[in-house]
Amino acid sequence: MTAGAQAKVTSSGQISLPATLRRRWGVTRVLIVDRGDYALVRPMPDDVVAFLRGSVSASGQSLEDIRADERAADAQREESR
Numbered sequence: 001m002t003a004g005a006q007a008k009v010t011s012s013g014q015i016s017l018p019a020t021l022r023r024r025w026g027v028t029r030v031l032i033v034d035r036g037d038y039a040l041v042r043p044m045p046d047d048v049v050a051f052l053r054g055s056v057s058a059s060g061q062s063l064e065d066i067r068a069d070e071r072a073a074d075a076q077r078e079e080s081r
Contacts, residue, residue, distance in 0.1 A: 028044060
């Protein structure tokens with residue numbers, strides 16, 4: 001997918017994405033990343049939280065366990081001072 005497409009920039013700074021991209025991405029928002037001498041246009045899901053849900057594997061520890069471990073490590077550091 002390295003094919004390029006041209007888009008005209010209007011006087012108000014707007015561009016139109018080609019219909020093929022809009023249909024393939026199926027989103028109403030995009031993220032534009034400024035890379036200095038060029039910009040990247042990336043699709044942005046309408047519901048970012050739902051999109052990311054399940055994308056990171058669980059560590060097996062609950063948040064409470066992680067916090068307890070951190071508190072214990074903090075207490076140990078304080079004792080060693």
